Amino acid sequence: MTMLSLAMFASASATLMNMLRARHQPLDLIVPPVMCAIFAGLLTALVRRPQWLAYIVRIALLTSSAALVMPTWFYTAQAIWTPGLPLITTLPPISSLLLALVVMVMIFFPARQAFGVALLLWLVIAVPVLAYLFAHPDEMWTPRGTGLLMTYGPVVIMLVVLLPMLRGMTGTIERLVSDRVSMEALIHQDPLTRIHNRRVSEQLLRDCLAEQIRAGLIMFDLDRFKAINDTYGHSTGDEVLTVVAARCKELLRANECVSRWGGEEFLVVLPDADASDVRRVAERLRRAIAYAPIGPVSRVTASFGVTTTRPDDSLASVLERADRALYQSKQRGRNCVVSSPAIIDGEPTECAASLDEAG
Structure with missing residues (x-):
């Protein structure tokens, strides 16, 4: 519920900012309000039907992925086919959203599935932008270009690698705590009668x-x-x-x-x-x-x-x-x-x- 609320707030904020901009692309006026409506609907469904949690999580991640894939491919293709229109000036500030999406995938998916899904998201969202920047060094070495390069490159890779390790460490700590509690119970328990010793x-x-x-x-x-x-x-x-x-x-x-x-x-x-x-x-x-x-x-x-x-x-x-x-x-x-x-x-x-x- 917290993540859906934050996602709805972010979508509403993006919608408002795009409406207040002097110049904007048609896609900027479509995707954020649609996502805001979807997140609001999912939040309402979760409140009324908590047992649908697994389905709601998957729908939210799927629609969030689509909301990042569409602008990425649209603006990258536009920059390629439109001379004099650099990607660094038209691509919306969605790079940080990819990081948030990867984190949510790592939280809600099992470890093995999470790695595969995060890798797929990186391929369809980050790779097109990285390929474009490497093909246009003049844009890559601008402040916005280097920021995109770092975010879509090392930062995402670090998240994909470190988050499973963190989950593994957390699971290990939880097992150790559980084992310690069990051992303490055994130490203070009579093995035959199962009452205190x-x-x-x-x-x-x-x-x-x-x-x-x-x-x-x-x-x-x-x-x-x-x-x-x-x-x-x-x-x-x-x-x-x-x-x-x-x-x-x-x-x-x-x-x-x-x-x-x-x-x-x-x-x-x-x-x-x-x-x-x-x-x-x-x-x-x-x-x-x-x-x-x-x-x-x-x-x-x-x-x-x-x-x-x-x-x-x-x-x-x-x-x-x-x-x-x-x-x-x-x-x-x-x-x-x-x-x-x-x-x-x-x-x-x-x-x-x-x-x-x-x-």
């Missing part, structure tokens, strides 16, 4: 501690996971880990992190969470894990230990409290949530789930 949750917890942001910590471990592997095989055990990770991830918000801590153990970090939030989320995760069978395993449960950070906490101290609470959860029958003393100030810890649900 231990490094991510540790870093998030460190950030919360460093910025004095109160955070909740949930550490949970799948109950009797070794028995699942021994009974159903390690492939089923991997399926259990993957499904558990997916169920937990679905229940967490974007700023909350669940990671595979190691083996069948997981860690959840909840920034800006108070004690009630942490217990509520842990209970929700516990129920989600035990809600439905996973593959051939009729029932999978997990034991949970939860805590919140203190102002004087270190990474080791808060993890130790969560681990102690998890150990107590195992001791109290599994499939329950145990809060550390950091949450229950001075009160004895109790399972959040009833013991008759224990696996």
Whole structure:
């Protein structure tokens, strides 16, 4: 849309300037207004039918090429067949438009097609003018002649050669950036469960501690996971880990992190969470894990230990409290949530789930 608008503006400006000139050629009064009308129509079509973009681009490039070819051949032939009428005084200032057209071709066409189309445009637009100038040295060495020689010669060739190189470099940079993003994702992702790995949750917890942001910590471990592997095989055990990770991830918000801590153990970090939030989320995760069978395993449960950070906490101290609470959860029958003393100030810890649900 921007290029069509600029092309329409340029055509309208050329039309106005040709009308204000004291002397002008009939072709100067025909081509610019016709091109202005075509660009206006294409712009309107693009606004109403954006899905026609590919066709509109090709029509715009085709008509722009025709608008440059016709004056070039007309005025070159006129200068050849009319003695005393030099080309440098009659040819309109369209040399810069060829450069703009080549740039648009390089942008909108695939690399291989772009090179061929740009070469064709150079042959039909630039070569006739260059041939004429070489045949008329008196015109070639005038300021206008040398300007045309440089524009239609080295400048166009540089564009045709350098623009594909630039596109290739841009594509390479984009691929490198994409590869870097993919590699970073792999570095921070557990290869089996496709959730975050231990490094991510540790870093998030460190950030919360460093910025004095109160955070909740949930550490949970799948109950009797070794028995699942021994009974159903390690492939089923991997399926259990993957499904558990997916169920937990679905229940967490974007700023909350669940990671595979190691083996069948997981860690959840909840920034800006108070004690009630942490217990509520842990209970929700516990129920989600035990809600439905996973593959051939009729029932999978997990034991949970939860805590919140203190102002004087270190990474080791808060993890130790969560681990102690998890150990107590195992001791109290599994499939329950145990809060550390950091949450229950001075009160004895109790399972959040009833013991008759224990696996």
